[in-house]
Amino acid sequence: MVKNTITARLVKADAFSKAEEQLWRNMCDQNPLLKSPILGPEFFRIVSQVRDDAHVAIYEKNDEIIGFLGHHRRPNGFARPIGAPFSDYTALITPPNPQIDIRTALHLAKITKFQTIGLVDPYGVCVDIGGIEDEAFGLDLTINDGENNAGAKQRKNVRRLRRNLETDFSKISFVFDDRSPDNFKKMIGLKRAQAKQTGIHDFLGPPWVAKMMEILFNADRSGLHGCMLSLIVDGTQIAAHFGLRLGERMHPWVATFDPEYFKYSPGQIFLMDCKQPLMDAGITYYDLSTGAQHYKNTFTNSSFPVRHVLIKGDEKVRIPSTSNRNDAVTRLSRRLDQIACLELDFAGRAKGIIHAAANITKRIAS
Numbered sequence: 001m002v003k004n005t006i007t008a009r010l011v012k013a014d015a016f017s018k019a020e021e022q023l024w025r026n027m028c029d030q031n032p033l034l035k036s037p038i039l040g041p042e043f044f045r046i047v048s049q050v051r052d053d054a055h056v057a058i059y060e061k062n063d064e065i066i067g068f069l070g071h072h073r074r075p076n077g078f079a080r081p082i083g084a085p086f087s088d089y090t091a092l093i094t095p096p097n098p099q100i101d102i103r104t105a106l107h108l109a110k111i112t113k114f115q116t117i118g119l120v121d122p123y124g125v126c127v128d129i130g131g132i133e134d135e136a137f138g139l140d141l142t143i144n145d146g147e148n149n150a151g152a153k154q155r156k157n158v159r160r161l162r163r164n165l166e167t168d169f170s171k172i173s174f175v176f177d178d179r180s181p182d183n184f185k186k187m188i189g190l191k192r193a194q195a196k197q198t199g200i201h202d203f204l205g206p207p208w209v210a211k212m213m214e215i216l217f218n219a220d221r222s223g224l225h226g227c228m229l230s231l232i233v234d235g236t237q238i239a240a241h242f243g244l245r246l247g248e249r250m251h252p253w254v255a256t257f258d259p260e261y262f263k264y265s266p267g268q269i270f271l272m273d274c275k276q277p278l279m280d281a282g283i284t285y286y287d288l289s290t291g292a293q294h295y296k297n298t299f300t301n302s303s304f305p306v307r308h309v310l311i312k313g314d315e316k317v318r319i320p321s322t323s324n325r326n327d328a329v330t331r332l333s334r335r336l337d338q339i340a341c342l343e344l345d346f347a348g349r350a351k352g353i354i355h356a357a358a359n360i361t362k363r364i365a366s
């Protein structure tokens with residue numbers, strides 16, 4: 001091998017060693033922007049149990065590993081982040097002072113196009129890529145006693161809603177890491193019903209997604225696992241979040257509430273009051289990611305910039321930014337890409353596109 005030449009090895013989970021996994025984990029631990037459970041090797045291993053197109057490109061220079069890029073790849077060289085569309089963040093994982101940039105990484109891995117989601121770039125390996133700017137939100141429980149950004153008017157309104165709930169029910173509590181199979185089934189069912197009602201694609205319906213959620217829900221609690229936080233009144237779950245937990249960080253994917261309790265706005269009560277059960281469980285960062293900026297900004301206290309961008313591996317000039325595209329067009333484009341991420345065969349994708357077309361007026365209006 002020529003000295004200082006960078007090479008790439010493409011491996012699946014069964015050929016990914018424990019030593020390589022630990023090195024990936026060590027790189028993630030060196031920067032807060034890379035600490036999301038989504039960006040770690042543990043998530044790669046979980047997704048590999050339900051997707052046979054999951055790979056990691058391992059980059060080496062002088063026999064030293066200098067980076068990792070987990071992805072799903074198609075025969076035509078197109079790739080997406082591991083777990084897409086559940087991969088709310090994308091990153092080329094490297095140590096500080098990286099020795100490789102994203103386009104070199106894509107070229108070496110024979111990736112012609114890489115559709116990123118929530119791209120984070122703490123070390124500047126993705127310069128001049130354009131794309132759509134976005135903001136990711138979280139509740140940092142290590143600052144200001146974990147208080148969110150809600151103003152006095154919002155807090156007053158939630159206090160009123162909470163009093164109404166307390167008047168009508170005798171026992172209100174949170175259950176962190178709720179292990180009830182019935183509550184888990186209810187949460188999934190409510191979210192799928194909401195998707196049907198609002199016309200969005202049923203993102204929990206595909207078999208590989210259902211299997212992944214079950215694996216995470218039943219996973220060993222000492223490592224990466226699915227964690228459900230439930231708001232319970234008189235023994236009934238009225239609101240819940242479910243997603244990844246690894247160590248002190250939690251990243252919910254699914255947020256739902258029981259419509260029978262709509263008048264109490266349980267979602268607002270949940271977000272206003274969840275900080276204490278999270279802190280009691282040792283969570284230091286509750287990651288709500290992107291989307292619904294006004295709503296999430298109210299109930300969080302931290303944010304950082306990300307980008308959604310299609311990176312071309314052989315592109316030598318700056319890709320124009322699409323941040324000024326029509327919002328409706330952008331949303332439609334993302335929904336079609338989500339269908340492509342979720343449905344792994346032609347029949348599923350065709351059905352999803354037909355469903356999207358049938359509900360296009362409803363979704364654009366939202």
